[in-house]
Amino acid sequence: MTIKMSSRVAQALTATGAALTLASPFLAWTWTAAYPGNLTLNGYPGGSQVVTLVTGLLATMFAAAAFGVPGVRRLAPAGAVRALRAASLAALTTTWVTVAAIAITLGGAVNVEPGGWLAAVAVLLLATGAHALADDTAESPPKGVRLPWAVEVALITVVFLAAMFVLTYGITTDSAEDFLAFLPAAGFGARALSVAGVTRRISEINARHRVAVAALASALVFPFTQTGDQYTAIADNILVFAAVALGLNIVVGLVGLLDLGYVAFLGTGAYSAALVSGSTFSTFHIAPWPFWATALLGMGVSLLAGLIIGAPTLRLHGDYLAIVTLGFGEIFRITVNNLDGTSGPSLTNGPNGINAIPDIELFGFDFGAPHTILGVSFGRFANYYLLLLAVIAVIVFVYARAGDSRVGRAWIALREDEKAATAMGIEGFRFKLLAFGLGASLAGLAGTVMAHLQTNAVPDNYKFADTAPPNSAFLLAAVVLGGMGTISGPLVGAALLYLIPAKFEFFNRYQMMLFGLALIVMMRFRPEGLVPDRKHQLEFHDEQVSGAEARQVAAEATV
Amino acid sequence: MTFTDFLQLLTDGLVLGSMYGLIAVGYTMVYGILQIINFAHGEIFMLGGFGALFAYAWVPALHEISLWAALPVMLVVGVLVSVTAAVAAERFTYRPLRNAPRLAPLITAIGLSLFLQQVVFNFFTLPGESMGITAPVPFPQLDGGPLRLGGVTVSYAAILTLVVAAGAMTGLTYFVGRTRTGRAMQATAQDPKTARLMGIDTDRVIVVAFAVGAVLAAVACLTQGLRLGSISYNMGFIAGLKGFTAAVLGGIGNIRGAMLGGVVLGVAESLASGLLPHLPSLQMFGGSVWKDVWAFVILIVVLLIRPQGLLGERIADRA
Numbered sequence: 001m002t003i004k005m006s007s008r009v010a011q012a013l014t015a016t017g018a019a020l021t022l023a024s025p026f027l028a029w030t031w032t033a034a035y036p037g038n039l040t041l042n043g044y045p046g047g048s049q050v051v052t053l054v055t056g057l058l059a060t061m062f063a064a065a066a067f068g069v070p071g072v073r074r075l076a077p078a079g080a081v082r083a084l085r086a087a088s089l090a091a092l093t094t095t096w097v098t099v100a101a102i103a104i105t106l107g108g109a110v111n112v113e114p115g116g117w118l119a120a121v122a123v124l125l126l127a128t129g130a131h132a133l134a135d136d137t138a139e140s141p142p143k144g145v146r147l148p149w150a151v152e153v154a155l156i157t158v159v160f161l162a163a164m165f166v167l168t169y170g171i172t173t174d175s176a177e178d179f180l181a182f183l184p185a186a187g188f189g190a191r192a193l194s195v196a197g198v199t200r201r202i203s204e205i206n207a208r209h210r211v212a213v214a215a216l217a218s219a220l221v222f223p224f225t226q227t228g229d230q231y232t233a234i235a236d237n238i239l240v241f242a243a244v245a246l247g248l249n250i251v252v253g254l255v256g257l258l259d260l261g262y263v264a265f266l267g268t269g270a271y272s273a274a275l276v277s278g279s280t281f282s283t284f285h286i287a288p289w290p291f292w293a294t295a296l297l298g299m300g301v302s303l304l305a306g307l308i309i310g311a312p313t314l315r316l317h318g319d320y321l322a323i324v325t326l327g328f329g330e331i332f333r334i335t336v337n338n339l340d341g342t343s344g345p346s347l348t349n350g351p352n353g354i355n356a357i358p359d360i361e362l363f364g365f366d367f368g369a370p371h372t373i374l375g376v377s378f379g380r381f382a383n384y385y386l387l388l389l390a391v392i393a394v395i396v397f398v399y400a401r402a403g404d405s406r407v408g409r410a411w412i413a414l415r416e417d418e419k420a421a422t423a424m425g426i427e428g429f430r431f432k433l434l435a436f437g438l439g440a441s442l443a444g445l446a447g448t449v450m451a452h453l454q455t456n457a458v459p460d461n462y463k464f465a466d467t468a469p470p471n472s473a474f475l476l477a478a479v480v481l482g483g484m485g486t487i488s489g490p491l492v493g494a495a496l497l498y499l500i501p502a503k504f505e506f507f508n509r510y511q512m513m514l515f516g517l518a519l520i521v522m523m524r525f526r527p528e529g530l531v532p533d534r535k536h537q538l539e540f541h542d543e544q545v546s547g548a549e550a551r552q553v554a555a556e557a558t559v
Numbered sequence: 560m561t562f563t564d565f566l567q568l569l570t571d572g573l574v575l576g577s578m579y580g581l582i583a584v585g586y587t588m589v590y591g592i593l594q595i596i597n598f599a600h601g602e603i604f605m606l607g608g609f610g611a612l613f614a615y616a617w618v619p620a621l622h623e624i625s626l627w628a629a630l631p632v633m634l635v636v637g638v639l640v641s642v643t644a645a646v647a648a649e650r651f652t653y654r655p656l657r658n659a660p661r662l663a664p665l666i667t668a669i670g671l672s673l674f675l676q677q678v679v680f681n682f683f684t685l686p687g688e689s690m691g692i693t694a695p696v697p698f699p700q701l702d703g704g705p706l707r708l709g710g711v712t713v714s715y716a717a718i719l720t721l722v723v724a725a726g727a728m729t730g731l732t733y734f735v736g737r738t739r740t741g742r743a744m745q746a747t748a749q750d751p752k753t754a755r756l757m758g759i760d761t762d763r764v765i766v767v768a769f770a771v772g773a774v775l776a777a778v779a780c781l782t783q784g785l786r787l788g789s790i791s792y793n794m795g796f797i798a799g800l801k802g803f804t805a806a807v808l809g810g811i812g813n814i815r816g817a818m819l820g821g822v823v824l825g826v827a828e829s830l831a832s833g834l835l836p837h838l839p840s841l842q843m844f845g846g847s848v849w850k851d852v853w854a855f856v857i858l859i860v861v862l863l864i865r866p867q868g869l870l871g872e873r874i875a876d877r878a
Contacts, residue, residue: 520652
């Protein structure tokens with residue numbers, strides 16, 4: 001969308017809008033501290049004002065790049081105007097959401113102070129100006145310059161830290177209003193970076209150095225920023241969800257097998273861990289197994305379950321797998337619900353589940369007790385956070401290495417065209433079973449940690465669809481929404497799908513309905529997900545891609 | 560366990576299986592033509608029951624007359640709701656994805672299934688109650704106690720299920736085999752491209768397949784409501800799973816196979832939950848809580864031994 005206007009006026013509007021947007025958070029937006037985040041102070045931005053400030057800064061940066069300010073121009077290699085537009089929309093949506101929320105929650109527009117009105121007008125000026133500027137999208141973005149190794153690694157680390165900071169802000173918002181203001185800002189902000197070519201440049205640098213370590217290091221920072229356990233617990237749940245989604249991504253994203261009962265493998269792992277945990281509710285009254293043995297057991301039992309389900313079905317057409325896994329997921333829940341000694345053999349304690357699972361003790365490190373590292377006290381959830389990061393690191397490692405190997409190429413070939421792949425000598429069944437088993441055992445591993453983290457294993461945690469993750473439908477949605485076949489996609493998807501229900505408790509009743517609708521709309525308009533795999537994107541939108549771009553991607557794929 | 564008990568189990572299984580068969584036809588017809596699993600079919604089934612109940616609850620005149628007289632009205636409304644939902648689903652969600660990769664329609668179907676389920680959960684309202692439902696909703700019951708034939712007890716609703724299923728299958732056989740639209744459907748299932756070249760409006764044929772499946776599903780749900788006395792917004796999940804299992808069991812794409820698969824599945828389920836408690840080592844796995852597990856085990860066994868299903872032929876994948 002563009003607005004017709006002389007370029008002088010457009011530039012003036014943009015500049016005025018940007019300046020006012022930057023100034024407005026320093027004024028009071030409302031008179032009472034009843035609105036979350038305290039927006040009443042002059043000279044000190046609080047709550048959602050910070051989001052407006054950050055998006056305003058982003059817009060100012062891209063505006064400077066669009067006006068050709070020397071040096072800044074390099075921040076938007078693929079063209080600054082579209083990035084500026086997205087950034088201005090980020091500022092517009094977040095500010096208007098906040099101003100509207102002030103008016104609604106406090107009961108009337110009269111509660112908005114002049115600062116709030118100024119902000120609302122400023123972002124509108126900014127967005128109008130940005131959409132009136134002439135598009136300067138580069139036909140083919142210039143090749144990025146190589147910087148010294150240390151600089152590039154430092155750059156990546158800073159980027160990951162910034163991303164982590166944004167995510168942390170989202171996790172720690174303590175009101176629906178703040179989260180509602182955060183969400184569109186994060187979305188449009190990410191879009192701005194993407195159209196500016198920044199995301200592409202970063203992933204190029206990332207690919208050169210394989211600095212997964214940098215990502216891990218920035219994730220490690222999170223518990224140091226937390227004083228209580230409240231938000232670390234949320235982060236833990238996101239990590240469990242993300243770990244399982246990543247495992248599912250091997251099965252769905254790389255091999256294209258639709259597994260609709262994946263949560264059952266998580267449950268298998270959790271129940272295996274619960275049974276040997278030494279809990280008094282467990283049928284086996286034994287001394288607790290060491291965690292490494294538990295983890296191996298959970299993986300082994302899940303692997304076995306995966307092979308039993310996969311072996312008969314993977315020889316057949318893919319749709320059979322979908323229905324058999326759907327059935328298996330349901331059967332798992334029914335089974336653990338009934339192995340209670342009255343309606344079935346005694347094993348899982350029925351609907352009550354196995355409770356009071358003790359904390360993990362690994363090589364003398366008690367995960368239940370607080371520890372002090374570098375002067376920061378690590379509580380129980382922070383300990384599990386570290387363990388879950390390690391689990392995710394393992395899964396990402398397996399995913400990346402398998403994906404880049406001969407096996408991974410066979411998987412992708414099977415996903416793209418099974419007949420052609422078989423004709424080229426790839427044994428479809430063997431590779432599919434391998435992926436299915438691998439996916440199952442990774443879910444089992446996550447399950448063992450989950451059982452200890454939640455201190456229980458109950459059947460209702462492992463449904464096909466429910467209002468809170470993880471369940472099979474949400475897992476699949478995390479993969480699809482995030483982007484099939486990528487590593488960051490399921491992570492983003494899992495974080496979003498965990499936070500949205502958790503922060504918006506008020507639409508609990510409508511949550512599943514909107515969620516179903518989102519799946520339908522997503523498949524219709526953006527089937528490749530939020531973080532698309534380049535190959536998938538070409539596959540889904542082949543009519544919109546130029547031949548040159550397709551050749552470039554093909555060339556990248558063969559390198 | 561007497562022989563009469565055994566006959567009772569067989570009868571119950573036959574009734575249950577007829578209902579499964581009615582659901583299975585919807586899966587098999589859509590799959591035969593489009594090669595997609597319409598996961599939302601279970602919800603189309605559920606909507607039929609709620610449509611019928613809606614008519615009964617909101618039209619006071621229906622309470623004055625016998626339920627037998629009210630049934631046709633309920634059936635028409637239920638069928639209308641199901642067919643509308645199925646046709647709309649085809650038009651707005653499946654059709655745009657017809658050339659998309661295989662995963663896309665499957666995921667759409669799951670979304671659709673959740674969506675339809677939740678629409679009923681959130682918005683179905685009975686007179687004098689607040690909007691939305693949480694628990695299963697009571698369904699009106701036919702008057703008159705169960706019939707006793709020999710030692711076997713059969714309810715009127717069960718007999719109705721058998722009669723309706725037989726009637727529906729006869730009608731469907733006639734429709735697919737003898738009418739122009741039915742033969743166009745067969746042609747499209749065999750080879751959509753050639754069928755189109757021969758002047759068949761394949762889009763219309765696909766809509767008809769969805770609609771016919773929805774009609775039978777709505778009928779099935781009505782009979783289930785009459786038999787069990789209540790319907791619930793999430794009943795479509797297990798019913799759909801069973802219906803699909805029946806379709807695979809009979810040979811997916813084969814309409815007669817779907818009915819046969821339904822009956823086999825129903826009888827097997829009934830026998831498993833009725834007979835196993837009498838076997839010394841397996842008695843713990845008897846009873847109704849395990850019947851879904853046995854249905855699933857049967858599916859796995861069939862896929863292992865005869866993946867093309869009971870009546871299916873091994874057909875090459877269509878490229």
